[in-house]
Amino acid sequence: MTRSRFGALLFASRVDLVMLLVAMVWGASYLAAKNLTPHSSIPALLALRFLLATLVLLVIWGRKHEKITRAEWFAGSIFGLSVASVLIVETLGISITSATNAGLIISLAIIFTPIIESIWQRSWLPRPFFVATVGAVVGVALLVSGNGFRSPNIGDAIMLLASIMRALATTTQGRLTQSKTLSSLNLTVVQTAVCGLAMFAVDTRGTIQAALDYGPTQWGWLSFLVVFCTVFGFIALMWGIQRTSASRASLLLSTEPIWAVFVAIAIGGEKLAWISAVGAVVIIVSTYFGQGIETRHRSARTVA
Numbered sequence: 606m607t608r609s610r611f612g613a614l615l616f617a618s619r620v621d622l623v624m625l626l627v628a629m630v631w632g633a634s635y636l637a638a639k640n641l642t643p644h645s646s647i648p649a650l651l652a653l654r655f656l657l658a659t660l661v662l663l664v665i666w667g668r669k670h671e672k673i674t675r676a677e678w679f680a681g682s683i684f685g686l687s688v689a690s691v692l693i694v695e696t697l698g699i700s701i702t703s704a705t706n707a708g709l710i711i712s713l714a715i716i717f718t719p720i721i722e723s724i725w726q727r728s729w730l731p732r733p734f735f736v737a738t739v740g741a742v743v744g745v746a747l748l749v750s751g752n753g754f755r756s757p758n759i760g761d762a763i764m765l766l767a768s769i770m771r772a773l774a775t776t777t778q779g780r781l782t783q784s785k786t787l788s789s790l791n792l793t794v795v796q797t798a799v800c801g802l803a804m805f806a807v808d809t810r811g812t813i814q815a816a817l818d819y820g821p822t823q824w825g826w827l828s829f830l831v832v833f834c835t836v837f838g839f840i841a842l843m844w845g846i847q848r849t850s851a852s853r854a855s856l857l858l859s860t861e862p863i864w865a866v867f868v869a870i871a872i873g874g875e876k877l878a879w880i881s882a883v884g885a886v887v888i889i890v891s892t893y894f895g896q897g898i899e900t901r902h903r904s905a906r907t908v909a
Contacts, residue, residue: 624845624857627838632864634834636873637826644823645815647696648808651689653815653827655801658835662794665836673791680781681795687774688796689803694767701760710764712745715859717772725776731902737895741859744891747884748862775846775854782847789843797839853899859892 641650673681695711716738723729782792805812819827846854863885870876 620845620848621857623841624849624854625860627841627845628858628861629864630833630838631858632861632866633868634830635865636868637830637834639873640826641823641830644818646808646811648693648804649811649815650827651692652801652804652808652812654830654835655797655804657827657831658839659794659798659801661831661836662790662797662840666790666794669790671788671791673795674787677787677791678795680787681792682799683781684774684778684792684796685799686803687770687777689800691767691770691774692800692804693807694763694770698760698763698767701763710761711768711771712742712859712862713765714768714771714775715741715745717769718775721772721776722779725780731898734895734898734902737891737898740891741888741895744884744887744889745859745862747887748866748881750880750884778843779846779854782843787847789840789847792843793836793839796843797835857892860888863888 638650645653698710716735719730719734719738842854866881866885
């Protein structure tokens with residue numbers, strides 16, 4: 606193996622590791638949010654999370670002294686509004702349907718992302734890649750089916766819309782940032798600020814009241830959401846998606862439910878049924894093979 610090829614593989618592995626770390630902290634965010642939602646409305650919780658994250662990011666940004674370009678303002682604003690839109694639709698769907706159905710349907714973004722990206726690029730990924738993505742969805746179905754399924758309702762349709770919106774947001778981020786000299790930090794600052802202000806506008810009074818009512822425990826959970834799930838998660842995602850494809854990032858992030866279950870068991874005291882454990886294994890295997898297929902396909906296109 607040549608030194609250049611080894612270096613490329615090492616860099617790709619580093620990008621994959623960063624994406625997996627994002628999936629880990631986002632998986633843990635479910636338990637954090639579960640412990641916070643009884644104490645405030647969803648828009649208020651999200652407003653506090655993103656506005657506080659913006660303050661942290663501004664401190665980091667001030668030390669870097671990176672001027673935000675017009676292109677970064679434009680892309681970051683689009684990302685912020687898209688994140689806010691996806692979160693509102695997801696929350697609405699979850700409030701109507703079961704958590705089991707919601708977890709399965711939102712995972713369909715894993716399939717929608719490569720489909721949308723392929724249409725956008727007018728170049729379909731190999732068929733085995735879609736087999737891998739279907740395998741990941743089947744794994745999620747097994748993972749979240751420990752408590753059984755419920756009959757479909759309007760909430761399921763809303764979650765389907767949310768999964769399409771999430772796939773569109775992921776693909777848009779990739780297309781607007783790939784092969785461009787845009788600062789990941791600048792994009793994240795603008796994105797979180799726009800998202801936080803949008804949520805604050807939805808429930809201004811509730812946001813202020815939540816800030817006054819939160820106790821030490823709630824502020825501890827919120828700090829985790831702000832520092833790890835938002836500041837680190839968004840910067841790392843933006844950094845990684847500029848260095849890989851939206852489809853590959855989506856596959857790596859598909860491990861998020863595994864980490865959500867792990868944290869729920871280790872910290873939240875929840876139980877894992879055997880069928881859920883099988884689903885976790887299926888997701889890992891499908892993700893591994895999907896990564897290999899996508900990497901070879903992208904390398905072949907680059908050489909061509």
